[in-house]
Amino acid sequence: MKEKKIHLLSAVLATGIMSFAGVLIETAMNVTFPTLIEQFGISTGMVQWVTTIYLLVISIMVPFSNYLLKNFSIRRLFVVANLFFIAGLVTDLWSPTFTILLVGRLLQGISTGIALPLMFHIILNFTPMHKRGTMMGVGTLTTSIAPAIGPTYGGIMTANLSWHAIFLFLLPVLAISLVIGLFAIPEMPVKKTGALDLISLIGIALLFSGLLLFLNQLGNWSSLISLVIGIVGLLIFYRQATRGKNPLVRITVLKNKAFVLFLCGFLVCQFLLLGISFVLPNFIQIVLGKDAFIAGLVMMPGAAVGAILAPISGRILDTFGSKKPILLGLSFAMVGWIALTLLLRSPLLLGFVAGHVFYMIGIGFSYSNLMTTGMNLLSEADYGDGNTLFNTLQQFSGAVATAIVATIINLAQQAQTDFIAATITGSQLSLLVLLGLLLAVFIACLIHFRKKPVLG
Template identity: 35%
Template sequence: MASLMLAGFVGTFNETALNIALSNFIQVFSISTSIAQWLTTGYLLTLGILIPLSGLLMQWFTTRQLFLTAAIVSLAGAGIGGMAGSFEVLLTGRILQATGTGLLLPLMFNMVFIIFPAHKRGMAMGLVTMIFTAAPAVGPTVSGLLIANLSWHWIFWLSFVLMLIALLVGSLYMQNVSTITKPRIDLFSLAVSTVGFGGIVFGFSHAGEGDAGWNNAMVVWPLIVGGVALILFVFRQLTMERPLMNVKAFKHPMFLVGTLLIFVCMSINISSMLLLPMFLIRVLEMSTLSAAIILLPGGIVMGLSSPLIGRLFDKFGPRFLVIPGLVLAAVALWFFTDITAISTTAFIVTLHVCLMIGIALVWMPAQTNGMNQLPREMHRDGTAIMNSLIQVAGAIGMAVSVSIMTAGGNKYMKAASMATESPITREALAAGIQDALLFVLSVAVAGAIVGLMIKRVKVSR
């Protein structure tokens, strides 16, 4: 588990580590912003395609084979990225890193439910959640420090060193704990899964870049094709004796509730990680590094609180944690909807810490409780479903937040009798961010309603 968690930390760290370096890539490689965004879009797209297939891969290959393959591929991607002299080579390294992460994350979550008894899963999932949530939070800060003192290449070299350690430890101690059944591969399911999840993630990610818009063909058609493919995929899985992804997991009510809640948590998390840095940098006119440092305490507190929350879950169950967490997140977001250019740094840091604690109180208990209700043979499907929908939730949260923020800024400009073609002002951007945060608040309120349905799953295994 130590090697898996270290590798998982590197994978989730990479999800946000390059965001702060995009302006450097634009300058160094003489590329446009939309081209540079492919470093993020390509990463998410690869995850969106690979993670749904993880349940099948875990039935065809041993734990050790999957881990070593994922770690080696990710290691190669980090090395290629660190030596990249062109954008094409850099993007290749980035895709390889995403490929490794797409294999590692479901494997890490599935391992918890195989090797830990039910009464200790909360503590174990708390440690895993700490990795899963803390790494993306510290990614921008660490990257900012590396860029300021060394160069962007060192973002990749840091990943390379950490992944090498994980690979060496895993090669010595990783054991095979899963059952290999080698089911027949249904090519139709494989195709519609790739098109479906890939199209949805690509469409929403492209809309979330800010300059595409919902009327852009590169957004509309991937969403339509992806949506149709997902419908075909679900129908196909329901009619198969041994499906690629067993969507019948949703017949278990607590798994459905848990999946909805982590979908809400990811939407809130990714939206706040987009909107708050933008507010700090473009409205309060802070440096990128300063903004990352201001948001760092929330990520650290969220990560450090996860093991404690895991122990509380083992003792008291999810309801004691989930409902207060959703209330805390909603209250923090309600205060966030009133932030302006005169809001103090201490006020923003406090609210962000409260928001992160609220998310942590919901995420791990909801996920663990939902997975506990599934039969052991469905754990692979459960982790694949949850991790796939996490990627979809992130893409949707980013796209909708950007759209509402842009519309809100334009509305402010019109009300102030300023042409929408004019450069958006700080006040207009602040108004747009407030509108977007109001949307995030509505997501939290919807999550609180779902959270009222959660009940503790009692398991003896």
Template identity: 35%
Template sequence: MVALCTAGFIGLFSETALNIALSDLMKTFELSAATAQWLTTGYLLTLGILVPVSGLLLQWFTTRQLFISALAFAIAGTLLGALSFSFELLMVSRVLQAIGTGLLLPLMFNTILIIFPPHKRGAAMGIVGLVIMFAPAAGPMLAGLMIEFLSWHYIFWFSLPLLILSLFCGIRYMQNVSAITKPGIDLLSIALSTAGFGGIVFGFSHAGESGGWSSMLVIVSIAVGAVSLVLFCLRQNVMKQPMLNLRVFQYPMFTVGLVMVFLCFMVILSSMLVLPLFLQNAMAMSAMTAGLVLLPGGVLNGILSPIVGVLFDKFGPRWLVIPGLALIAVVLWFFSGVTVASSVGLIIVLHCCLMLGISFVMMPSQTNGLNQLPKQLYPDGTAIMNTLQQIAGAIGTAVSVSVLSKGVDSYMSRSAAPTNPHEAAIAFSNGSQNAFVFAMLVAVIGFAIALFIRRVKVAKGAEAARSMH
């Protein structure tokens, strides 16, 4: 658990930490914003392509083999990033880091499902929730401090010793817990999966960066991705040994949990993108100050995750998920009214309440859904859930950036003094309000679906015997 959680923390920390350094990197390497954004898009794209294949890898390689391989890629990418002197080297380092994270996340969930019986999984997943939620929240703040007092290279130097420690810990203590079945490898399924998930992640990411949904590249990417995914699903249904077993969708609580996680991730990543931009562009905060404003919410979420895990074991998901989504929707409604005159204290309180609601939704939905699956479907369930999180992130950020940009443009087109910096700040505030309305609508849809969630009943004795066997 220590090895998996430490490595998982750094993997998810890496996903957001470099975002706050993009401005510095654009100056250092003389890049355009669209080119610099590939450091994030490339990372997400690699995850979107690799994670679906992880269900197959989990059945071909041992726990130790996959863990050591994941850490080797992550360490190589982090060291290369720390030593990078060009954009090309930094791009390669990001892809290597993403390969490490893409192998590690499904392995972490699959291992926990195997080694913990259902009545103890809530507490275990609560610890993982601390990692999953606190790492992306802490990324911008820690990166802001490093950029302020050192340089962007130290984002990588910070991660390197923790990854090495995790590797040694894993080599010493990691056991092989998964069953190796070595199903057949279908190259057409891999090609369709790569084109499908990769095309959708790339299309939405590019739309978010450029702000244009009419771009032919965006339309073609999403269309190719959608058609490839349909063909991929049809192929899996007719194969005797599918690459990704879609029978997981026959379990209703898994499907409900998957939708909850998908919608919640859209809210998380869209809010985590819009809120720092609002603080820096509308309220004129520095990157470090904006990171500090968001820190209490991230810390609160990290503290609450293990507590929510224990509550889930005791009460089940219903009394956590439904109130959590109601709170998220109300908080986002308040966020849709923030302006340049709003107090910093109000922003901190609202962000803390948002993180409170998210902690009540993510882990209980995920754990309850995976609990309903039989053991042989754990690799497929974790692969699908982690893949759709990446797609949710791409869609959430793309739509929120597009809504924000249109709000800014709409206000500036009506402004009597468009060159006035104060008008620009108000315009950005107006665009941010629209983006928060979009996130609120997603939360309301989630609330309606959450009304159908039920606790999965699993016999403790039977599961324990099966785990021992």
């Protein structure tokens, strides 16, 4: 019997649509925070859990997906992920309380935690090497552009309809993804490899949960308990990863220093994407007094520029190598980020648009190419572990970035009586912290490429 072949472009499109919806909804909810705070009577620190719990679940699910991909067909995983997402959308469309809203976000997190590694698994295993940069550019388009489009989409829905509509209009999108996926992804046999390392999964859950709680509780003694929980989780995970028979993730790939460099660069870009998607829309609403629609609209030009550049930058990498697009991209990103940081003291909407566009030009050139370059440094046998590390830490770094900027702004608001002035101070401090990380990555990449002038 002839084995059915995967329709590569359609399969990437189907999983990409689902992943795009998952990442879009991360930041689409950010513009609703002032509305949610008022409606549910909660604080800035509490409302950010709408994003944080979602990213936390994804961070736990992605390494679990490494096991799933080795033991279940990609068609079955695709269908399960799609149905979980739809269930989460329906739950949040109805949600009358903040708790139920979080339950829906949890279901969506399970889906996205399967969809993202599934998309990159298809790209890495079915795309020829000479086309991989371009296809990775298309794939990472979902994780680089969606955070920027999210506030625009969320702002339009919230200002003209209701924040519930954010979930309503994604239902037909998921239906389209399901139809395309059922056509493009055939049922292919999977050679099951190993049992689930449940202890590793528990360790990861304790690690990520403890660290996120620690960041959210900074300033309170209870944060130390959360930090201890995170450290215990790290020790459990490390022990299993180095001594276990079937670890969820083999961390031996981290011995490759160049791979670690590009992984860190990729994660810093994710920090910035999620950080600015939290800071800027809330700043525009709280400090400038604009509505959610305007807050989202400011992000739209940058999102469009990033969307255009993502696949183009992958083609540039395929043609010229990784040095030029990565260094050029990081340079543009720094200039745009510095402009945004300075503008918080002299806010101007058009200035925010220009700074964000410049920053997104940089992300468009560097973001996907950092991941592609890092993955190209690994052997085919290590693709699964490398893919898991990129996607797991990508989502966790997004949760950490959201928690950090929310905590900095929240602490500033509590320390000053002038709420508006405190929000300005907190927003600027949070962007300065992220700028320091971006500068460190740029310097590290510059040193690396000077040592190795040619790198595919």
